[in-house]
Amino acid sequence: MENEKKKRIFSGVQPSGILTIGNYLGAIKNWVDFQDENDCIFCVVDLHAITVHQVPADLRRRTYETLAIYLACGIDPAKSTIFVQSHVPAHAELAWVLGCSTMFGELSRMTQFKDKSARNAGNVNAGLFTYPVLMAADILLYGTDLVPVGKDQQQHIEIARDIAIRFNQTYSDTFVVPEGFFPKSGAKIMSLADPTKKMSKSDANQNGFISLLDDRDTVMRKFRRAVTDSETEVRRAPGKEGVGNLMTIYSCFTGKTDAEIEEEFRGLGYGEFKEAVGAAAADGLAPLQARFKELMADKSYLEGIMKEGAEHANHIARKTLSKVYRKVGFVGL
Ligand code: AQP
Numbered sequence: 499m500e501n502e503k504k505k506r507i508f509s510g511v512q513p514s515g516i517l518t519i520g521n522y523l524g525a526i527k528n529w530v531d532f533q534d535e536n537d538c539i540f541c542v543v544d545l546h547a548i549t550v551h552q553v554p555a556d557l558r559r560r561t562y563e564t565l566a567i568y569l570a571c572g573i574d575p576a577k578s579t580i581f582v583q584s585h586v587p588a589h590a591e592l593a594w595v596l597g598c599s600t601m602f603g604e605l606s607r608m609t610q611f612k613d614k615s616a617r618n619a620g621n622v623n624a625g626l627f628t629y630p631v632l633m634a635a636d637i638l639l640y641g642t643d644l645v646p647v648g649k650d651q652q653q654h655i656e657i658a659r660d661i662a663i664r665f666n667q668t669y670s671d672t673f674v675v676p677e678g679f680f681p682k683s684g685a686k687i688m689s690l691a692d693p694t695k696k697m698s699k700s701d702a703n704q705n706g707f708i709s710l711l712d713d714r715d716t717v718m719r720k721f722r723r724a725v726t727d728s729e730t731e732v733r734r735a736p737g738k739e740g741v742g743n744l745m746t747i748y749s750c751f752t753g754k755t756d757a758e759i760e761e762e763f764r765g766l767g768y769g770e771f772k773e774a775v776g777a778a779a780a781d782g783l784a785p786l787q788a789r790f791k792e793l794m795a796d797k798s799y800l801e802g803i804m805k806e807g808a809e810h811a812n813h814i815a816r817k818t819l820s821k822v823y824r825k826v827g828f829v830g831l
Contacts, residue, residue, distance in 0.1 A: 506674070507532045508642040510541035510583065513560035514550060515699035516709040517567050519779060523684030523750045524648030530572040532646065538578035539640050539811060540568055545583045545590060546633070549626040550618055550700065565800050566793040567710055570786045581807030583636065588815035592635035593628070595822055596661050599668065600631050604660070608653055634658035638673045639815040646679040649686040650696055669825040684750045690724040693739040711787060714780040721776035722769075732763040732771050741768070744775050751778040 509529055511521050532538055542564045547557060561582055568580055583589055605611065608630055615622040625632075630653075637645055637658050645655055655678035662673040689695040689706035697707045705720055712720070726740040734742040734756060745759050748771075754762070763771045793800065824830060 504535065504537040505643040506641050507536045507538040507644050507646065508541070508637055508640050508676075509646050510543040510546075510636060511564060511568075512543050512547040513557060513564040514547040514552065515560065516711050517564065518687075518697050518699045518707040518709055519747065519783075520648065520687035520697035520707065521699065522571065522710055523687055523747070524650075524681065525646060526568065526571045526573070527684070527750075528646045528679070528681050529568075529578075532644075533574060533577040536644075538573075539642075539814075540573055540578055540580050541583050541636060541811075542568075542581070543583045543636065546629060549623065549629050550614065551621055562797065562800055563790075563794065565804065566790050567786075569793055569800075569803070570789040575803050575806070579807050579810045580803055581811045582804050585804065585808035586639075586811045586815050588639055588812070588819040589632065589635050592639055592815075592819055592822060593632040595826060596634050596638070596665070597628055597631045599664055600628075600634075600657070600661055604657060605630060608657070610650065610654070630654045630657045631661070634661045637676050638662055639818045640811075641674045641814075641818070642676045643674060644679050645676050646681075648684075649680055652678055652680065665822075672821060672825055683746060687747065688739065688743040690720055690740075690743075693725055693743045708779060710783060711790065712783070714784075717780040717783070718773070718776040721772045721779070724772060724775075726768050726772075730767050732766075732768070733760050741771075744771065748775045748778055751775075751782040 507529070509525060511517060511525060517526070529538065529540060542561055544557065544561055565580065565582070569575070573580060605627055611627055611629065614626055618626070633654050634657065638661070647655065655676065659675050662675045666672055666675075687697045689697045689701060689703070690708070691703050691706040695706070699707060699709070701707050705723055708717055708720055721744070724740060724744060726744070727738050729738070732741060732745065734745060745756060748754065748759055749756065763774075820830070
């Protein structure tokens with residue numbers, strides 16, 4: 499009864515690299531806050547990861563690492579369901595059905611497809627194109643009310659809503675129409691090497707991102723090299739995207755407002771500002787890294803969480819899938 503009143507929250511991250519502070523500030527940090535009042539399901543979306551070529555051994559290791567990062571960031575298996583996408587076959591099965599009511603034209607408009615196909619010109623595969631359909635299946639399988647994600651996923655949330663509405667209109671009410679949740683600060687952390695580009699864990703330029711597992715020296719070095727501008731003033735303004743991005747990161751790790759940050763660094767150069775941002779990020783990541791190390795030393799604990807999560811997720815997902823199969827006219831046995 500209690501669960502019926504709670505909102506269902508669903509989100510996930512691809513194990514396509516070591517997660518960055520972009521993934522953390524834009525997504526996972528906000529998931530933690532939802533856990534007490536809501537019914538949360540968090541997934542390691544390995545099916546999505548193979549839309550870009552992954553070395554199998556790396557993908558396997560990163561799946562454990564991503565799960566350990568969720569836990570180290572404060573996702574609590576006693577409060578939330580945590581599972582690996584490929585352990586729940588209904589994701590791929592529902593994606594097929596939803597793909598049959600998703601238009602080629604609407605998928606062609608997805609900016610992430612355009613970006614990723616430009617970056618992976620030798621591997622523009624069908625999975626990369628239909629990625630948003632699988633993401634719609636992820637969300638719709640669980641009757642999700644709210645999807646906490648970064649700004650880059652807004653277009654994918656919108657298409658998931660369109661797919662749900664279209665299916666409901668064609669086959670009668672079946673899916674909850676989900677809404678995106680975007681944090682006020684940190685919804686789009688930009689690359690440190692090119693502040694016009696989103697920070698990404700698979701960026702070929704290591705200086706563009708801060709990985710959650712970067713040690714203190716690396717964090718400090720990357721922030722020192724961060725691209726800014728030819729002025730010296732710490733403030734947000736057009737043409738100062740690099741400084742604005744550093745202010746956002748500093749604010750997320752310290753809780754300070756823009757006005758407080760401007761005041762703190764008035765009359766000081768970018769050098770001191772970058773040192774402070776680096777130190778705040780390194781301090782913020784240190785406890786998470788310590789916990790991550792402990793978790794990775796206990797694979798069987800991680801596997802236990804995966805198993806329990808998969809059981810619970812499978813139970814919910816199969817029910818939704820059966821309903822969908824019935825509605826579209828498949829014969830049940
Ligand atoms: N730079 C970012 N700022 C804020 N939020 C971000 N997210 C990703 N980058 C930023 C959010 O992190 C969650 C998981 O993303 P994902 O791994 O599923 O895919 P992605 O959005 O494509 O992330 P990456 O890091 O750029 O991965 P790769 O390099 O593999 O493509 C999502 O909620 C996303 O919004």
